[in-house]
Amino acid sequence: MDIALFGQYLINGLMLGVIYGLVAVGFTLFFGVLDVIKFSHGDVLTVGAFTAFATYLALKSGQIASPWLQLVAMSIAAMAAMALLGALIARYLVLPLRGAPALNTLLITLMLGTVLREGVRLLFPDGSNPKPFPRLLPADAFSFGALTLRVDTLILLFSGLAVIVVVNLIINRTKLGLAIRAVAQDGETAMTMGINFTAVVLATFAIGSAVAAIAGVMNGLYYNEINFAMGLLLGVFGFSAAVVGGLGNIYGAILGGFLFAGLQTVGAVALPFASAYKDVFALAALIAIMAWRPTGLIAEKTSERV
Amino acid sequence: MTAITDRRSPGPAVVFAAAATVYGILFLGAEKERALAALIVGAALAVWLAARFGLAEAVRASIGANETAFQAAAVAGVLIAALWFHDEHFVLLMMTTSLLLMVAALGLTVQFGYAGIVNFAGSAFVGIGCYTAAVVTKSAVLPSVFTLPLGGIMAALVGSILILPVLRTRGHYAALVTIAFGILFKTFIEVNDALGGPQGMSVGPLRLAGWSFNDPIRLGSFEASFYLAYLVVALALLALMFVLVRRLERSWIGLAMDAIRLDEIASACYGLDIARWKIVAFTLGNFLAGTAGALYGHVLGFIAPNNFTFGDSLILVSIVLLGGVGNPWGVAVAAAFVVILPEKFQIIQEYRFVLYAVLVILILLFRPEGLLPRRLRAYLPNAGSLR
Numbered sequence: 001m002d003i004a005l006f007g008q009y010l011i012n013g014l015m016l017g018v019i020y021g022l023v024a025v026g027f028t029l030f031f032g033v034l035d036v037i038k039f040s041h042g043d044v045l046t047v048g049a050f051t052a053f054a055t056y057l058a059l060k061s062g063q064i065a066s067p068w069l070q071l072v073a074m075s076i077a078a079m080a081a082m083a084l085l086g087a088l089i090a091r092y093l094v095l096p097l098r099g100a101p102a103l104n105t106l107l108i109t110l111m112l113g114t115v116l117r118e119g120v121r122l123l124f125p126d127g128s129n130p131k132p133f134p135r136l137l138p139a140d141a142f143s144f145g146a147l148t149l150r151v152d153t154l155i156l157l158f159s160g161l162a163v164i165v166v167v168n169l170i171i172n173r174t175k176l177g178l179a180i181r182a183v184a185q186d187g188e189t190a191m192t193m194g195i196n197f198t199a200v201v202l203a204t205f206a207i208g209s210a211v212a213a214i215a216g217v218m219n220g221l222y223y224n225e226i227n228f229a230m231g232l233l234l235g236v237f238g239f240s241a242a243v244v245g246g247l248g249n250i251y252g253a254i255l256g257g258f259l260f261a262g263l264q265t266v267g268a269v270a271l272p273f274a275s276a277y278k279d280v281f282a283l284a285a286l287i288a289i290m291a292w293r294p295t296g297l298i299a300e301k302t303s304e305r306v
Numbered sequence: 307m308t309a310i311t312d313r314r315s316p317g318p319a320v321v322f323a324a325a326a327t328v329y330g331i332l333f334l335g336a337e338k339e340r341a342l343a344a345l346i347v348g349a350a351l352a353v354w355l356a357a358r359f360g361l362a363e364a365v366r367a368s369i370g371a372n373e374t375a376f377q378a379a380a381v382a383g384v385l386i387a388a389l390w391f392h393d394e395h396f397v398l399l400m401m402t403t404s405l406l407l408m409v410a411a412l413g414l415t416v417q418f419g420y421a422g423i424v425n426f427a428g429s430a431f432v433g434i435g436c437y438t439a440a441v442v443t444k445s446a447v448l449p450s451v452f453t454l455p456l457g458g459i460m461a462a463l464v465g466s467i468l469i470l471p472v473l474r475t476r477g478h479y480a481a482l483v484t485i486a487f488g489i490l491f492k493t494f495i496e497v498n499d500a501l502g503g504p505q506g507m508s509v510g511p512l513r514l515a516g517w518s519f520n521d522p523i524r525l526g527s528f529e530a531s532f533y534l535a536y537l538v539v540a541l542a543l544l545a546l547m548f549v550l551v552r553r554l555e556r557s558w559i560g561l562a563m564d565a566i567r568l569d570e571i572a573s574a575c576y577g578l579d580i581a582r583w584k585i586v587a588f589t590l591g592n593f594l595a596g597t598a599g600a601l602y603g604h605v606l607g608f609i610a611p612n613n614f615t616f617g618d619s620l621i622l623v624s625i626v627l628l629g630g631v632g633n634p635w636g637v638a639v640a641a642a643f644v645v646i647l648p649e650k651f652q653i654i655q656e657y658r659f660v661l662y663a664v665l666v667i668l669i670l671l672f673r674p675e676g677l678l679p680r681r682l683r684a685y686l687p688n689a690g691s692l693r
Contacts, residue, residue, distance in 0.1 A: 037478045093667070100674060103424060106481055107627070108670045110426075114620060114663035122657065232616060236482075236489060243482055276497035283490035290483050291471035 007147040013265035014258075015153060015222055018160035021257030022215035023238025024245065025167055026208030028253040031242070032184035033204045036094055036105040040113035041212055042235015043120075044082055044089075048213030049133070049226045050120050052078040056134055067136040078213040086209025087202040095201065113235065121228040130227040133220035156218050163214050164254060170207065171250065180204050184248065233279070240286045246298030256297075260286075318361070318368035319376045327383035331390050334397050334646070342650055370681075373552075380638075381545055388537050396649075398533035402605055404645040405540040406598045411625040411637045412544075412551050413594030418623075419632030419680070420560055421587030422567030423472060424481055427488030428622035431461040431592045433614035434491070435599020436509070437501055440609060443510030450513045453600045454543070461596020462589045472588060473581055488619045496611045506610025509603040512539070519604065536605045543601060547594055551634055554590075556683075563587055564683070617659050624666045630676030639678060 023045060030038045052074040059070050093112060097105050121127040137152035171177040179200045182190040191197050219234070220226045241260045245252025260282060267281035289297070329349065336342045356362040369376045384401070391397040410432050417423045425431075435457030442453045471483045495501050511520035519539075523530040554560050562583050565573040570580055603609055625644055629636030648658040669676065 037481075093671075096671060100670075102477055103481070104670050104674060106478060107623070108667055110620060111624075111663040111666045111670075114617060114659050115667070118657070118660040118663070122660070233489065236485060239482060240486065243479060247478075277494075279493045280490055280497070283486045283493070286486050287468070287471050287483055287490075290475050290479060290486075294471075294474040294476070294479055296479075 003145070004147055007149075009265050009269050011149070011153055011157075013261045014157060015160075015261075016264060017258035017261035018157060018164075019215050019219055019222075019234070019257075020237050020241045020260050021164060021254040022160060022211050022218070023234055024241035024253035024257050025164065025250060026212050027239050027242035028245070028248055028250055029171075029180075029204050029208040030094075031247040033180060033187075033201050034094065034098070036102060037109070037239070038089065038094060038205070038208075039106055039109040039235065039239070040089065040116055041109075041208070042231035042233070042238060043113040043116035044085060044209050044231070045212040045216040045219070045234055046120055046226070046228060046231030047085065047116050047216075048078040048082040048209075049216030049220045049230070050124055050131075050228075051081045051213070052217045052220065053131055053133060053226060054124075070134075071136045075214065075217055078217055079210040082213035082216075083206035083210040086205040086212075089209075090202050090205035091198075094205070095198065113231070117228055117231065124228070127228055130225050133224050133226050135221070135224055137221060152221065156222055160214075160218055163211060167207065167211060168250060176200075176203060237282070243296050244286070244289055246296040249298055252296070252298045259297075315368060316372040316375050318365045319372050320379055322365045322369070323376060323379035323383050326380075327386055330383070331387050333650070334387065334391060334400070336650070339651060377545070377548070381541060384541055385538075388534060388541075392528075392530040392534055395531045395533055398531050398537050399605070400646055400649050402533060402537045402540045403602070404642045405537065405544045406602045406605070407622075407625065407645055408638050408641040409540075409544050409547050409598035410595040411622055411629075411641050412547055412634055413591035413598070414622055414626050415591075415632060415634060415637055416551060416554065416563075416587050416594070417591035418626055420555065420563035420567065421584050422563075423584060423588055423591075424484065424623070425588075425591065426481060426484040426616075426619050426623060427468075427491065428595055429614045429616075429618035430488045430491035431465060431595035432599035432602065432618075432622075433495070433609075433611075434461040434464050435596035435601075436603035436606075436609045436613070437495065437507070438596070439600040439603035440507040440509040441501075443604075444507070446510075450510065450604070453512070453604070454597050457600025457603075458593040458597035461599065462593040465589060465592035469585055469588060473584055485616070488616050492611050492614055492616070495614075502610070504611055506608060506613075508608045509606065511607075512536070512601070512604040520607075533605070536601070540601055540605075543597065547597075548634060548638075551594075555632075555634075559583070559586070561683070621659075621662055624662045627666055628662075628669060628677055630678040630680055632680040633676070633678050636676055636678035636680070 023041060026041050027037065030036060030041075055074045055077040056070055059073060064070060064073075089109070089112065093108050094105055097108060124131075135152070137155055139150065139152060141148050141150045143149075169177075171180060179190070179195045180203070182193065182195055183197060183200045183204075187197055190200075215234070216226075216231075219230065237260050238257070241256030242253045243256070244259060245254070245256030263282045263285050264278050267278035267285075271277060271281060329345070333342065333345050336345060353362070356365070384405070388398060388401060391401075410428060413431070414425055414428050417425050438457040438460045439450075439453040442448050442456060443450050448456070468483060468487055472480055475483055496504050501507060511518045513519065519535045520532050522532050523534055562573070562578050565576070565578060566580050566583055574580055606613075621644060625637060625640045628643070629638070629640030644662065648654040648661070654661060
């Protein structure tokens with residue numbers, strides 16, 4: 001294979017890996033604090049992308065044309081709105097079901113995902129059709145011999161990695177992060193130490209959902225298109241990435257994200273039959289991994305209490 | 307008064323079945339949205355009053371004590387309604403669809419309600435049945451009578467790929483496996499040109515001894531829509547599967563599955579083979595979904611990947627949850643509701659996914675056992691009359 005094509009696939013795979021990793025970080029954070037799966041996460045990403053798009057339309061009609069200003073405003077609006085949405089979901093749908101079987105939380109958030117997805121389709125003007133996401137990043141490109149690197153891709157790649165580093169710093173270096181880790185280890189003990197359990201849970205959901213909003217904006221900027229159903233597959237792959245990396249483990253989530261992106265890229269490049277099967281290949285690989293390692297590659301450390 | 311106080315009398319059950327039939331005919335025949343709304347409000351009021359004055363309890367006890375009679379009454383009721391609408395294609399199609407959805411949801415009940423395996427790929431297994439029917443009628447090697455069992459067998463076979471991951475994983479992880487499979491199936495048929503790709507495939511009619519089910523029915527002066535024939539087959543299929551599932555539930559196999567769902571470790575300690583019963587439940591459930599799918603393919607005449615999305619799988623799960631997990635009667639009511647309501651209210655059609663999702667969210671928050679919760683197992687033949 002020639003080097004240019006290989007480079008293109010590599011960049012594409014890395015980009016996908018960062019986006020999956022960002023989604024997986026959310027899943028892993030929520031699982032850490034409450035031991036629940038919030039399946040509406042992918043659709044929160046969609047709503048975040050559409051919030052950013054709506055902000056863009058508003059700014060454009062308000063005669064603000066600077067792309068950087070637009071980008072900052074879009075990201076802030078999407079992150080703030082999704083943080084609020086995430087906290088609301090936690091407060092009114094996830095926390096009330098704490099005593100119920102874990103499956104009920106999965107079901108309720110699956111259904112919420114449907115509500116969000118269909119809500120975008122029905123409420124956004126002409127929401128059934130894909131929307132062109134604006135190109136706001138500089139479109140210059142470098143060439144290294146046969147290899148072409150685009151500036152916007154590099155910016156997206158590095159800002160994605162920066163977000164992961166920031167989330168990691170929040171979790172490991174701040175007081176809030178300490179509280180999150182304490183709740184993740186043992187909610188009741190954390191409460192006896194004076195940690196406000198509900199506040200920490202809401203904050204965790206807000207952080208995870210804001211990260212999903214960033215992933216949504218990045219996805220839009222990279223593919224220049226958003227649609228109401230994009231969150232479903234991203235959610236499934238993000239969840240898979242989190243599971244394969246071991247739920248509750250941030251590094252595992254990022255590892256899983258890159259693994260999945262790798263699988264899809266390999267599926268698109270190396271398989272003898274059509275590259276259209278890349279998702280089929282990645283999903284089949286996921287099912288095989290689950291059969292081989294039922295709690296992910298970095299296994300969950302649990303012992304059954306009877 | 308004796309008819310009501312004697313809790314084993316079949317009276318209340320038969321009266322209820324007759325009332326439900328009349329109500330069904332009125333509802334299916336109503337055209338104006340105002341009339342439909344009045345019927346819904348009336349039904350809600352009647353249910354509330356019946357519960358308030360103990361009539362619901364009498365009906366329930368009577369059904370419990372005379373289940374065979376009630377099942378026969380229900381079949382008769384559906385047939386009467388079908389004959390009433392014998393020349394209306396659309397109403398018959400709606401009824402057939404709900405009957406087939408009931409069969410598929412019964413399959414999910416065996417998996418989820420009895421053995422505790424959540425299957426988020428229900429519509430994929432229905433789809434396997436549909437595509438089997440399409441391929442069989444297209445190749446014309448086998449007579450199309452075989453499509454029904456073949457659709458079920460194909461679904462069970464394809465499902466057996468998932469047995470290992472489903473058995474080894476639990477909770478969220480198991481859910482992920484079936485979610486991944488559901489999406490995999492839809493993506494696969496979308497990109498597979500042999501199966502028609504995104505455009506889909508047409509399915510030939512069901513044929514029996516040279517007679518095609520797609521021909522209109524004429525018996526002397528009686529003329530009926532061809533859907534009537536499909537409806538009768540769907541009803542027979544549902545009756546067969548319903549009896550099968552009820553028998554299974556009441557047998558020691560059902561008891562074993564209940565035990566495994568409630569506590570795997572305890573049931574393993576009592577010598578139950580967990581893997582065996584989970585495999586039986588999973589395979590049987592997929593078989594049911596596939597059989598229903600094969601007939602559904604014939605009824606629709608044309609199938610496309612978009613009929614088998616993740617959203618449709620969620621609707622199947624919603625039916626099981628709305629009706630009451632593990633209660634076949636609840637599943638039947640919920641399936642009829644889920645199919646017929648959006649068809650009758652055209653405004654809802656566009657919003658149906660949202661509507662069901664919101665309903666399920668409310669059910670999970672406020673009544674997690676469903677609208678018609680499954681009752682405690684009756685260990686003695688007439689235990690229904692003791693409670």
